[in-house]
Amino acid sequence: MANEPPSDEPPPAPFGVPELLELVAGARRVLDVGCGSGRLTVALARAVAEVTGMDTSADRLAHAVRLAEKAGVQLTLVEADMEEPLPFTDASFDAVTSRLSLMIPRDAVPTLRELGRVLEPRGRIATVVWAALPENPWFDAPREAVRAVLGDERASFARAFGRLGSPRDAERAHRAAGFDDVEGRLLREQVVRADAAEHWRLLATENGHFRRIDAALGEHERRALVVELEARLAPYHADGGLELPRTLVLVTGRRPE
Numbered sequence: 001m002a003n004e005p006p007s008d009e010p011p012p013a014p015f016g017v018p019e020l021l022e023l024v025a026g027a028r029r030v031l032d033v034g035c036g037s038g039r040l041t042v043a044l045a046r047a048v049a050e051v052t053g054m055d056t057s058a059d060r061l062a063h064a065v066r067l068a069e070k071a072g073v074q075l076t077l078v079e080a081d082m083e084e085p086l087p088f089t090d091a092s093f094d095a096v097t098s099r100l101s102l103m104i105p106r107d108a109v110p111t112l113r114e115l116g117r118v119l120e121p122r123g124r125i126a127t128v129v130w131a132a133l134p135e136n137p138w139f140d141a142p143r144e145a146v147r148a149v150l151g152d153e154r155a156s157f158a159r160a161f162g163r164l165g166s167p168r169d170a171e172r173a174h175r176a177a178g179f180d181d182v183e184g185r186l187l188r189e190q191v192v193r194a195d196a197a198e199h200w201r202l203l204a205t206e207n208g209h210f211r212r213i214d215a216a217l218g219e220h221e222r223r224a225l226v227v228e229l230e231a232r233l234a235p236y237h238a239d240g241g242l243e244l245p246r247t248l249v250l251v252t253g254r255r256p257e
């Protein structure tokens with residue numbers, strides 16, 4: 001928070017990262033698909049010998065390079081599309097991870113099949129995506145506030161949020177792609193905010209979609225948005241502030257022999 005003194009504590013690991021790290025512990029060569037700016041990828045590289053990150057965004061990969069340099073770890077970064085045949089030979093990884101990107105393809109099964117192809121027999125896959133919108137009011141409420149105040153068009157972003165958003169749906173996709181020993185579960189946490197204005201301000205700082213919307217707002221519109229958000233977050237009042245649930249679907253499986 002803005003008024004807290006600086007701390008020497010490392011920032012907390014991004015949501016879902018500790019669980020993914022635990023699932024691939026012991027792997028030697030890991031592929032992180034849709035690695036973005038490398039938040040999971042760099043954490044993997046601290047724990048695993050050889051880590052490859054793959055993403056379509058050259059900007060985000062450049063950010064991952066800087067993050068890896070800062071952390072003093074080695075990464076191989078590849079600009080490639082998870083909806084195309086992957087640029088890796090068969091069985092070239094012991095484990096594959098993906099954090100918050102497998103919901104992007106309209107049908108994840110072809111991508112998951114490709115991930116199976118590049119895994120060794122009995123290799124591990126571990127993925128997380130956001131759970132369905134009702135499990136994620138921290139995101140759903142502000143986007144619906146944008147819709148109410150600014151209209152449908154301004155709220156038409158992150159439409160894949162919530163795809164594969166239950167353990168059953170995500171498990172089904174992994175099984176359809178040929179994985180064995182598939183198990184899915186929900187991971188839950190709460191974000192604590194003083195009020196709706198703080199939630200909006202932090203979203204507009206941390207999330208590109210909300211940052212772009214906020215940058216185009218006049219003062220009057222921003223006030224109207226926060227009033228709308230206040231009403232939508234009313235069910236989450238606790239201890240004089242807000243406690244907003246956030247939920248991920250975590251799935252793991254193995255490539256068959």
Ligand SMILES: C[S@@+](CC[C@H](N)C(=O)[O-])C[C@H]1O[C@@H](n2cnc3c(N)ncnc32)[C@H](O)[C@@H]1O
Nearest residue numbers: 034035036039055056057081082083099100101
């Ligand atoms: C929400 S970000 C998640 C990034 C990162 N995994 C993390 O945990 O912070 C989704 C990422 O998927 C990438 N992406 C989108 N479509 C893709 C595709 N077809 N192939 C590979 N990456 C893609 C985006 O560029 C973005 O970096």
